Amino acid sequence: MAQLAGNVLALLAHSDQTLAVAESLTGGLVAAELTAVPGASKSFRGSVTAYATELKHRLLGVDAELLAAEGAVNAQVAAEMAAGVRRALGASWGIATTGVAGPDPQDGQPVGTVFVAVAGPEGRKTARLRLNGSRTEIRRESARTVLELLSSELRENRRGQDTEQNGGI
Numbered sequence: 001m002a003q004l005a006g007n008v009l010a011l012l013a014h015s016d017q018t019l020a021v022a023e024s025l026t027g028g029l030v031a032a033e034l035t036a037v038p039g040a041s042k043s044f045r046g047s048v049t050a051y052a053t054e055l056k057h058r059l060l061g062v063d064a065e066l067l068a069a070e071g072a073v074n075a076q077v078a079a080e081m082a083a084g085v086r087r088a089l090g091a092s093w094g095i096a097t098t099g100v101a102g103p104d105p106q107d108g109q110p111v112g113t114v115f116v117a118v119a120g121p122e123g124r125k126t127a128r129l130r131l132n133g134s135r136t137e138i139r140r141e142s143a144r145t146v147l148e149l150l151s152s153e154l155r156e157n158r159r160g161q162d163t164e165q166n167g168g169i
Contacts, residue, residue: 001140004147005033011154012043017092019150021047022060022085024072024098025114029143045089050081056098060084071107072098075126078117086119093154094119095146099129101138112138116146118153125153 012019021030021044031047034040048059053072056062061084062077070077078098086094099114100106114129127149131138 001033001144001147002036004144004151006037008147008151008154009034009037009040009043011151011158012093013039015154015158017154018043018045018090019093019095020045020085020089020091022081022094022096023047023049024051024056024081024096025101026097026139026143026146027051029139030095030097030146033143033147045091048085048088056081060088071109073100073107073109073113073115074098075115075117075128078115079119079124079126082117082119083124092121093150095150097142097146099138099142101135101142103135114138114142114145116142116149118146118150120153120157122157125149 023030028049034044050056050059053067056072057064057067060081062080066076078096081096082094096117100109100111102111112131114131115126117126129145131141
């Protein structure tokens with residue numbers, strides 16, 4: 001995952017963009033992977049670990065009615081967390097993780113249900129994961145997957161910029 005974090009930070013630095021992270025079930029793993037990369041401060045703005053549901057609303061602006069109706073383990077919650085941390089920390093991109101690492105189900109969702117999200121200049125994208133394994137494995141795979149999703153979006157965004165710069169060719 002270190003190489004993936006390094007690649008994400010290189011893509012951000014190349015385009016002079018920044019990143020903020022909102023984490024729930026991963027509890028800071030994503031931020032730890034990013035800050036382990038030398039020079040991360042060029043692109044990494046910071047993170048919010050909003051483990052408690054009310055913090056998702058209070059710190060990240062996730063809709064309180066959505067949280068009350070659906071719980072924290074939800075695609076829309078992940079998308080709002082990513083957009084909220086992007087806004088709160090003044091970053092070009094925001095990413096988020098929310099889900100159930102275990103040992104018990106949460107909000108009517110079984111262990112291994114995870115949602116990751118990216119919010120950027122062109123909008124939001126979410127992915128639902130159904131993971132197996134230990135609590136540690138679920139958390140690590142969630143962190144890896146959100147970085148993969150961001151990497152994909154950054155590459156897509158870069159291709160679009162290259163096309164524009166080359167006259168749409």
